[in-house]
Amino acid sequence: MRRKIPSIEALIAFEAAARHLSFTRSADELALTQSAVGRQVAILEEYLGVALFNRVKKRLSLTEVGQLYAKQVRENLERMERDTQAAMAHRDAGGILELAVIPTFATRWLIPRLPQFYGAHENIVVNLATRAEPFLFTDTQFDAAIHFGDPIWPGAIAKYLFGEEMTAVCSPRLMNGRSSLEPCELPNFTLLHQSARPDAWRQWLVQAGVHDADSMKGQRYELFSMLVEAARAGLGIALVPRFLVAHELATGELICPCDLLLQSEKGYYLVYPEHKQNSPWLQAFEAWLLSAARWYVERGGE
Numbered sequence: 001m002r003r004k005i006p007s008i009e010a011l012i013a014f015e016a017a018a019r020h021l022s023f024t025r026s027a028d029e030l031a032l033t034q035s036a037v038g039r040q041v042a043i044l045e046e047y048l049g050v051a052l053f054n055r056v057k058k059r060l061s062l063t064e065v066g067q068l069y070a071k072q073v074r075e076n077l078e079r080m081e082r083d084t085q086a087a088m089a090h091r092d093a094g095g096i097l098e099l100a101v102i103p104t105f106a107t108r109w110l111i112p113r114l115p116q117f118y119g120a121h122e123n124i125v126v127n128l129a130t131r132a133e134p135f136l137f138t139d140t141q142f143d144a145a146i147h148f149g150d151p152i153w154p155g156a157i158a159k160y161l162f163g164e165e166m167t168a169v170c171s172p173r174l175m176n177g178r179s180s181l182e183p184c185e186l187p188n189f190t191l192l193h194q195s196a197r198p199d200a201w202r203q204w205l206v207q208a209g210v211h212d213a214d215s216m217k218g219q220r221y222e223l224f225s226m227l228v229e230a231a232r233a234g235l236g237i238a239l240v241p242r243f244l245v246a247h248e249l250a251t252g253e254l255i256c257p258c259d260l261l262l263q264s265e266k267g268y269y270l271v272y273p274e275h276k277q278n279s280p281w282l283q284a285f286e287a288w289l290l291s292a293a294r295w296y297v298e299r300g301g302e
Helices: 008-020 023-030 034-048 064-091 103-120 183-188 200-207 224-232 242-251 280-298
Strands: 053-056 059-062 095-101 124-130 144-149 156-169 191-194 237-241 261-273
Touching (some): 008 064, 059 064, 103 124, 103 144, 124 280, 144 156, 144 280, 156 280, 191 200, 200 237, 200 261
Antiparallel strands (some): 053 059, 156 261
């Protein structure tokens, strides 16, 4: 069955004209004549049977349907461009993996180790995009995901990487010359929170034997990377996964005011749909990732 889709030339001309509200500027961008852009827009309006532009005294403005259609066309053209570039990447690669990752895990743990993977698998390209929450693989282009939580993901295989130890960190400037604090002293400082872990400080304090403190005060940040920067800036004491601040602790930019670690009941997992388990590209990445995770655990989280 033939699809009811206008020509790509007409859609591109319309998107440019809707952005510039000018056939002249659109023509300059597309290396066409003004009349050619106007003709393509007219062809599109005739195809749709509706007006996309108001034309008053040689000035263009989008009609109500034109505004909605322009947004939809722009999003779809951008999606087509991304898909085309991804397909073109296959010319130089043996395989491509689309991986969904937790933002700070990707920047702090995974990406610094990827050169090891590419050293052994130079014909595989791993594309990263951030996703913080579980999703249905059938609704996305992703081949796999790195997930923090429980090993439960409908229709997917989950492979355990490692657990998580939460530690309190702060700038040395905050300590006024002291090297450590008692757990009961921490609530006297500003406590910095990660938005998705609202109960973390309460759990840490209870484990430390501090039960009557206000653990909810302080700023909240969406990403752990923001939390780390806030701690470096001296805004307060942050509770973060220890592996995310290994560099800052090694350089002395951050210190641990207390040695107490909060062990999370959850963990980091590689998850992928069952029908992908025989993919040679995914098998290669899985083998390398599990090995890197074991090496990290055996070295005590370094």
